[in-house]
Amino acid sequence: MTATVSFTIDSPLGPRTTTAAYERKGAGEPLLLLHGIGHHLQAWHPVIDLLAAEYDVIAVDLPGFGASEPLPEGVPYSLDTVAPALGALCTALGVERPHVAGNSLGGLLALEMGRSNLVRSITALSPAGFWTEGERRYAFAALLAMRAGARTLPLPAVHRLARSAAGRAALTGTIYARPSRRSPEAVVAETLALRHATGFEDTLAAGGSVRFTDDVPGLPVTIAWGTRDRLLLRRQGVRAKHTLPGARLVRLPGCGHVPMSDDPALVARVVLDTARSAAVPVG
Numbered sequence: 691m692t693a694t695v696s697f698t699i700d701s702p703l704g705p706r707t708t709t710a711a712y713e714r715k716g717a718g719e720p721l722l723l724l725h726g727i728g729h730h731l732q733a734w735h736p737v738i739d740l741l742a743a744e745y746d747v748i749a750v751d752l753p754g755f756g757a758s759e760p761l762p763e764g765v766p767y768s769l770d771t772v773a774p775a776l777g778a779l780c781t782a783l784g785v786e787r788p789h790v791a792g793n794s795l796g797g798l799l800a801l802e803m804g805r806s807n808l809v810r811s812i813t814a815l816s817p818a819g820f821w822t823e824g825e826r827r828y829a830f831a832a833l834l835a836m837r838a839g840a841r842t843l844p845l846p847a848v849h850r851l852a853r854s855a856a857g858r859a860a861l862t863g864t865i866y867a868r869p870s871r872r873s874p875e876a877v878v879a880e881t882l883a884l885r886h887a888t889g890f891e892d893t894l895a896a897g898g899s900v901r902f903t904d905d906v907p908g909l910p911v912t913i914a915w916g917t918r919d920r921l922l923l924r925r926q927g928v929r930a931k932h933t934l935p936g937a938r939l940v941r942l943p944g945c946g947h948v949p950m951s952d953d954p955a956l957v958a959r960v961v962l963d964t965a966r967s968a969a970v971p972v973g
Contacts, residue, residue, distance in 0.1 A: 692713050695782050695783060700778075706762040708759050710751060711731070712779075716745055716746050720786075720788035720789065721746065721789045721961070722790040723792070724790065725794075726794030726947075727755075727818075727894065728883065728884040728887050729756075732880065733880070734749045735876075735950075740955070741958055748783060750776070754890070766892070769900065787810045789810055789965040790804070798900070798902060800817070801817060802902075804906040810968045815950075816947050819897075819901055820922075820933065825926065829922055832864055832921055834894075836864055836865075837884055837887075839861075843881075851877075852881075855869075858872055867916060867952045868944075904933070911934055913938070914940040914957075915940070916949045918952075924941075943956075
């Protein structure tokens with residue numbers, strides 16, 4: 691069941707209060723799950739039960755996405771604002787230095803949280819920020835096209851498309867290698883999440899100049915990339931490995947940009963292996 695929590699964030703305008711939606715399940719060490727741009731926490735539903743068998747799993751809607759409020763007016767959707775905000779969210783939930791797994795934008799935020807010493811392990815699934823300028827432009831164009839489609843399609847058309855495998859591929863084939871595995875209800879919900887994402891444009895604008903160039907030493911880090919990722923091409927994983935030489939680079943065979951639905955068991959195993967390794971000294 692989705693709940694909400696209000697918390698104070700630091701911003702260039704001073705302290706501001708915002709509210710985020712989250713789901714929490716399981717027990718043990720905390721594990722924070724972060725979705726990508728235009729998505730919502732339900733992207734993690736295929737793996738939550740597998741992860742919650744060992745961890746206190748907290749899946750959140752990022753600010754301006756899903757059921758979370760947008761950031762307060764004038765507060766930028768930049769890495770150095772959103773990553774500390776997620777740290778403040780964890781504090782409000784009584785969590786200190788969780789493990790974190792993130793996809794796309796969420797993977798970039800997970801790495802930034804690690805750089806800021808806010809987490810104890812990082813699993814980044816197709817993280818943003820390791821692109822060339824051409825690759826970034828291609829990805830942003832694809833995202834804008836998806837956003838335009840989600841905003842212009844009449845709701846009855848969305849429901850009709852979601853009922854067929856071909857329609858689900860048309861709506862979500864950019865991010866899933868196996869869109870037919872998504873239920874019609876899930877496809878409708880994520881299309882509406884993309885349509886109503888108040889933080890989409892500001893997040894995309896803030897990401898235009900983002901490159902992740904720092905190592906995150908002293909933490910277990912896994913970079914995982916779907917072999918069928920059509921949005922952020924898998925060669926970006928090699929760049930990520932050069933940037934984070936101590937990280938483990940993992941291929942996700944047959945998976946697309948959002949791999950949690952394409953192969954839940956494999957994604958859960960990658961996340962669990964990374965979190966478990968935090969108990970073993972790194973170095």
